[in-house]
Amino acid sequence: LRWLTCNNFYASCERVFRPDLAQRPVVVLGNNDGNIIARSNEAKAIGIPMGEALYLVKQLVNKHRIAVCSANFALYGDMSNRVMEVLRRYTSRLDVYSIDEAFLDLAHVPASAWAAHATDAREAVLRWTGIPLSIGVGTSKTLAKLAAEHAKEQPGNVVALSSTEDVRTLLAETPIEEVWGIGPSRAKFLKAHGFESAYDFAHRADPRWIQRHLTVVGARIQLELQGVTCLPFVTEHPAKKQVCCSRSFGQPVTEQSHLKEAIALYASWAAEKIRAQDTIARAVTEFLSTNSFQKHQPQYYKSATVTLQAPTCDTLELASAAVRAFERIYIQGYVYHKVGVILTRITPAEPRQLTLLDAPDPRRNELMRVIDEINGKFGRDTVRLGSTGTDQLWRMKQRARSPRYTTRWDEIAHVG
DNA sequence: TCTGGGGTCCTAGGACCC
């Protein structure tokens, strides 16, 4: 098994089309340009913390001439697809874990050739996409991932755990909280019982005791660290069981009509997502909240769920259900910061459970198909519900988004 | 002035079925 991680993926994507950024530290901001969600190595070295609010590090940004980019997920998603396509040449089975990580099945490669094979793949991806990778090789997903993390600091960015001695050394120098699946809560618990390193956990902890206190999840992590595969290799990802669309507003919102516009828009996006995976949803949850960072202001968070008579992927039905849920929980007088729509109880579009009394209108399916086709061709929201508003003053801010170089003809890179 | 947006899995408990 081999684990791959793209290095500082979002920052690397920005650099592919902006060679002038190669010599400068780069940070990428989350939606609304609020906080930092990706940093180049140089930005990390300067001491910009992950997740930090931009305004709190403004002085460092100015002092070191750090390039600041708004998030451009259309670009990152497309670059990710390109990286994965190159990787498919180096394995018969690819498990795409996230936008910037994947597992390759290396069953056909002997341990002695792991490092050379990984270096070949790394060079091909760099040459053909411009994206640098770190690669770790191990006999379980958890070990491969640990090796890849370690590879970020090694020259060549490749680490192969080819012998039990390699594994033992790496585990011994890895603090328990750096193991995949051990978060703050489990790390605290394990340390309180004297297990400080990944090695302690893998070889000194009693499996029955782990099962009792950390459930089967903890038991699997321990076996994985011992080199025993417990996590499945996933080449076909099943449809999402839950789909969420939410954004914080570009400015504080008090008008009920503006909240409804945002809810209708997010419900429309969520509906598009479930149609894209050929599914329908039966339950619609709507939530709204004030800004929890504004501690002096009155706070309110609430969610409500509407269950539909029959599951659907129809934008009009889902948007209307979301607004109904909203009307049950909305209270006038608060300054709102965010709303979101979550679709659950998702099932395949066929076979479909109908209601006893209403026959579905086939024209609605056709309408959705046409809307998706138009928006796919001419860009998101080219056709949308009137209830999503006209001026949309509440929309998020993105002051410095790079062009969508690879997915929009009118934003393609110019040379010369 | 200013603080992201998505997901998954596991367990326990309730309601219900034969």
Next chain:
DNA sequence: TCTGGGGTCCTAGGACCC
């Protein structure tokens, strides 16, 4: 004296991931 032994579906909350 004694009162079964399996299941499913759903939800909420916790923990974790990128």
